[in-house]
Amino acid sequence: xxxxxxxxxxxxxxxxxxxxxxxxxxxxxxxxxxxxxxxxxxxxxxxxxxxxxxxxxxxxxxxxxxxxxxxxxxxxxxxxxxxxxxxxxxxxxxxxxxxxxxxxxxxxxxxxxxxxxxxxxxxxxxxxxxxxxxxxxxxxxxxxxxxxxxxxxxxxxxxxxxxxxxxxxxxxxxxxxxxxxxxxxxxxxxxxxxxxxxxxxxxxxxxxxxxxxxxxxxxxxxxxxxxxxxxxxxxxxxxxxxxxxxxxxxxxxxxxxxxxxxxxxxxxxxxxxxxxxxxxxxxxxxxxxxxxxxxxxxxxxxxxxxxxxxxxxxxxxxxxxxxxxxxxxxxxxxxxxxx
Numbered sequence: 227x228x229x230x231x232x233x234x235x236x237x238x239x240x241x242x243x244x245x246x247x248x249x250x251x252x253x254x255x256x257x258x259x260x261x262x263x264x265x266x267x268x269x270x271x272x273x274x275x276x277x278x279x280x281x282x283x284x285x286x287x288x289x290x291x292x293x294x295x296x297x298x299x300x301x302x303x304x305x306x307x308x309x310x311x312x313x314x315x316x317x318x319x320x321x322x323x324x325x326x327x328x329x330x331x332x333x334x335x336x337x338x339x340x341x342x343x344x345x346x347x348x349x350x351x352x353x354x355x356x357x358x359x360x361x362x363x364x365x366x367x368x369x370x371x372x373x374x375x376x377x378x379x380x381x382x383x384x385x386x387x388x389x390x391x392x393x394x395x396x397x398x399x400x401x402x403x404x405x406x407x408x409x410x411x412x413x414x415x416x417x418x419x420x421x422x423x424x425x426x427x428x429x430x431x432x433x434x435x436x437x438x439x440x441x442x443x444x445x446x447x448x449x450x451x452x453x454x455x456x457x458x459x460x461x462x463x464x465x466x467x468x469x470x471x472x473x474x475x476x477x478x479x480x481x482x483x484x485x486x487x488x489x490x491x492x493x494x495x496x497x498x499x500x501x502x503x504x505x506x507x508x509x510x511x512x513x514x515x516x517x518x519x520x521x522x523x524x525x526x527x528x529x530x531x532x533x534x535x536x537x538x539x540x541x542x543x544x545x546x547x548x549x550x551x552x553x554x555x556x557x558x559x560x561x562x563x564x565x
Contacts, residue, residue, distance in 0.1 A: 258494065259366045260284030260302070264520050265374050266452035273446035274312050275319050280375035281305040281440035281452050284367040285518055286494040290465050290511045293502060296337075296427035297460045297513060300494050301327075304368040306388075306419040307442035307450070310379050318414040321551060322443035323349070324398075324535060325422050327405040330455070331435035337427040338405050338436070341496035348392030349409040349420040350383075355393030362491060364389045364421045371419075382417035392421055398538045406534070412553035414444065425496060428460040437523070441531055448547050449531055453523040458516075465511035477515030486510055 267280035286300040309319035327338055340346055344358040369385040383391070398408035409420050428434055434457075441451035461468070465478050472478075481489060483504065490500045493512055503510050536543060545552045 258362050258364075260286050261514060261516075262518060263367060263370060264454060265370055266454065266522055267374050267378070268450050268452050268526075269378055270447050270450040271312070272448075275317060275444070275446045276310045276312060276378075277307070277319065277442060277444060277447040277450040278310070278375055278378040279305065279307040279440065279442040279450045279452065280371050280378075282367040282371040282374070283438055283454065288513045288516050289493070289495060289499060289503065290513065291427070291499065291502065292464070292508065293506055294427055295464070296429055297516070298499060299426040299428060299458065299516070300423070300496070301426065301438075302363065302367055302421070302423045303438065303440060304364060304371045304419065304421050305440035305442075306368075306371050306375050306381060306417070308375060308379055308381060308417045309444060309447075310416075314379065316382075316416040318416050319444040319446065320411055320415040320418040320442060321445065321546070321553070322408060322410050322441075322535065323418055323420050324406065324408040324441045324443070325420070326437075326439045326441075326531075326534065327424055328437045328439075329403040329434070330437055332432055333403055333434075335429040335432035336434040336436070338401075338403070338424060339427070340401070340405065340424050341498055343423075343497050344394055346423040346496075347396060347407065347421065348394050349396070350388055350391045350393070350418065351411070351415060352393040352395070352409070355395035357393055360389040360392050360421060361386075363423065363494070364392070368419070368421065381419075388419050389421075392419075400538065406538070408535070408538070410553045412551050414551050418442070423496075425499075426458070428458060430460050430464060431462040433457065433459040439523075439526065439531065441526075441535075443532075443535060443546070445547050445549055449526075449528055449535075451526045451528075451531055453526050455521045455523055457519040457521075461513065461516070465513070475515070476513045479512045479514060481510040481512055483507065483509055 262285045265282045284302045288297045288299045311317045372381045396407045397410040400406040439453040
């Protein structure tokens with residue numbers, strides 16, 4: 227009888243754990259899985275420190291925006307980093323993360339921009355910033371990035387915990403032909419992660435090129451990073467002028483205007499885009515099948531990346547990568563304004 231009661235107690239405990247895991251899982255949109263995704267990882271070792279980084283870029287639906295005469299490509303990236311000793315133990319040497327998106331060719335016919343939605347950006351661990359519900363925009367690509375870095379060493383937290391722990395904001399930023407977002411960690415961390423959502427307008431019939439880089443910086447090893455070059459050719463004309471064959475080729479879906487708000491999350495549209503399309507007042511065309519040519523850039527240009535980091539920094543290279551974290555007790559951190 228005692229053995230039977232013990233088995234019942236164990237089974238009840240297991241059931242309770244399973245229920246808690248289910249309750250703690252984020253409610254994820256079935257549509258936040260990207261149409262295309264790309265992942266890269268990198269390991270560097272120096273001075274007894276192994277630095278690992280991995281990133282995933284996801285590309286989502288692309289609505290046609292009549293007022294801009296452009297296809298609006300939606301991209302999101304999650305980058306994760308971790309530092310370990312040569313024996314495999316955790317060591318705090320993650321000091322800065324950064325993402326750089328840079329227009330390379332045919333700049334006149336493309337434009338990079340970001341939403342003002344609170345879900346567009348987040349980092350962990352972070353002491354300041356607002357929380358937002360990231361699970362329905364960041365969970366899938368975060369899962370991919372964490373799974374990828376786990377081949378080096380187990381990341382400290384799950385994707386579910388990461389997206390529930392992200393806080394908005396960044397410490398340095400640049401917009402325009404080059405988008406730069408930077409997160410400074412103080413004190414140094416063993417595991418870090420960030421999420422960022424941006425958009426790229428491309429004129430019909432134009433081929434453009436841009437790069438996406440994701441970087442982890444820290445003492446001793448200086449930088450571990452990954453980078454891609456994207457080449458994108460937009461459909462040759464507006465969807466309203468396409469033949470049925472062309473519409474099928476690009477996976478064009480027509481969204482009645484009265485359904486746009488209720489389907490905006492499903493379609494992964496930025497709030498500004500939704501308002502702009504509603505104001506325009508015509509049915510909305512969304513492309514689901516717009517292929518992108520992507521090439522990984524290996525290895526990254528270490529000195530170029532470090533120069534970019536130093537460009538907006540108050541610190542020298544020696545200070546940024548020295549044994550003492552220069553950001554400890556730093557004041558006047560910049561925070562992206564939230565609407």
